[in-house]
Amino acid sequence: MLRDLFLIPHQWMGLTLFGFGWLLIAWAIGSVALLTWLWRHPRQNAASEALSYLPVLLVFGAVIAWVLPLLEKNFTGGGLPIRGYGVMLLIAVVAGVVLAARQAARVGLNPDIIYSFAFWVFVAGIVGARAFFVIQYWDQFPRATTLQTIGAILNVTEGGLVVYGSLIGAMLAGTAYLYVHRLPVLPIADLIAPSLLLGLAIGRIGCLLNGCCYGGLCDTPWLGVRFPATSPVYERQLAQGELYGFRLDEGRPNQQPRIADVRPDTAAEAAGLQAGMTVLAINGYPAKTAAHAARALVEANPTVVIETDQGAFTIFQTSLPARSLPVHATQIYSSINAALMCLLLWAYYPLRRRDGEVFAAMLLLYPFTRILLEAIRVDEGGKFGTGLSISQLVSLALIAVSIALWAYILRQPANRYTFSDDPLPTIPKETDG
Numbered sequence: 001m002l003r004d005l006f007l008i009p010h011q012w013m014g015l016t017l018f019g020f021g022w023l024l025i026a027w028a029i030g031s032v033a034l035l036t037w038l039w040r041h042p043r044q045n046a047a048s049e050a051l052s053y054l055p056v057l058l059v060f061g062a063v064i065a066w067v068l069p070l071l072e073k074n075f076t077g078g079g080l081p082i083r084g085y086g087v088m089l090l091i092a093v094v095a096g097v098v099l100a101a102r103q104a105a106r107v108g109l110n111p112d113i114i115y116s117f118a119f120w121v122f123v124a125g126i127v128g129a130r131a132f133f134v135i136q137y138w139d140q141f142p143r144a145t146t147l148q149t150i151g152a153i154l155n156v157t158e159g160g161l162v163v164y165g166s167l168i169g170a171m172l173a174g175t176a177y178l179y180v181h182r183l184p185v186l187p188i189a190d191l192i193a194p195s196l197l198l199g200l201a202i203g204r205i206g207c208l209l210n211g212c213c214y215g216g217l218c219d220t221p222w223l224g225v226r227f228p229a230t231s232p233v234y235e236r237q238l239a240q241g242e243l244y245g246f247r248l249d250e251g252r253p254n255q256q257p258r259i260a261d262v263r264p265d266t267a268a269e270a271a272g273l274q275a276g277m278t279v280l281a282i283n284g285y286p287a288k289t290a291a292h293a294a295r296a297l298v299e300a301n302p303t304v305v306i307e308t309d310q311g312a313f314t315i316f317q318t319s320l321p322a323r324s325l326p327v328h329a330t331q332i333y334s335s336i337n338a339a340l341m342c343l344l345l346w347a348y349y350p351l352r353r354r355d356g357e358v359f360a361a362m363l364l365l366y367p368f369t370r371i372l373l374e375a376i377r378v379d380e381g382g383k384f385g386t387g388l389s390i391s392q393l394v395s396l397a398l399i400a401v402s403i404a405l406w407a408y409i410l411r412q413p414a415n416r417y418t419f420s421d422d423p424l425p426t427i428p429k430e431t432d433g
Helices: 022-040 046-072 084-107 111-136 146-154 163-180 185-210 232-240 267-271 290-299 330-351 357-374 390-410
Strands: 004-009 079-083 246-248 259-262 279-282 304-308 311-315
Touching: 004 084, 022 046, 046 079, 046 111, 046 146, 079 084, 084 111, 084 185, 111 146, 111 163, 111 185, 163 185, 163 390, 185 330, 185 357, 232 290, 246 290, 267 311, 279 290, 330 357, 357 390
Parallel strands: none
Antiparallel strands: 004 079, 246 259, 279 304, 304 311
């Protein structure tokens, strides 16, 4: 885990970096240079393509002028920390766009279309990913003031982006962009599918640096990873009692909590605590629900007195561990999974017989693997009384969508769209020999 890479100072040479300062000046110079180059580029529709970048550039300008100063106020270190998660997210986007542009050049599509397309997909993907997370975990965001709440919502550098929210936002924006510019949807969806998975593979490394998207306890020494006391994993294990040797029953959120499990050779077992006991109080604080018990455990000393329906038990510990118990490195599993699927789709792309096959394969394969990965992740509980996480439920929906898409694709003749160098390709379909 490496949450903070370095700190950007608030000022440089007497002028602020964020807001109306150096970064906004650099944005203005860079935007003018980019628009001028696009406008004067010797190709058809150069002017209209240049204007298509303008809204996105204005969004970036607004982020620099108003959003970044708002984020900076949330920190007391005299600047803005650069998070490992945010850096890996940026690398993921750049790598995905470069891969898609190279593939576009190979098949005869102007790479500039990919760059313009990527701007819209990136912005919509980030908005969708953050919106999905905020809706799912809204109780984490309210602050003392409205501005502070907005700042917490916009602070994406610390994590809090959901892959499926990003996919939904990107698909909507991408489809709209292709429709407006009269570009073929399924052929371009095939082209960018491997790039989406490459970006996901790199982005999951950012999850590892941030400590989010973690797995459950792992008893295999060479697979387990330990996170520091500042990590979400450690905080969860502390709140659930796992750092003391037992675990609260998560299936009773609004009921009197019970002991779900007691690990052998721990302080909890030595104290005589047993699975199935109902917890009445912790260190004198009533434990009416699992949330009350978790709060009491977080605030407790290393020595904890647990009152149950079968008596009181004192767990003696001289100190809490410096790191969490080993957990499954689901971030690395997810990264390897996405990388392998990226290679698979990249190899399948020249073998496809119909437009849409590569994209449909991604929509079918990834949800299956995500359902399996969610089974060993513990950062997200079951929803709607199903025992399935929201990601697993969305995965099932995407599998249904992919099956419908495959049914449509397989009814089409075995033709593939052929791109040209024209920004608005009009070459008719070519039948495979």
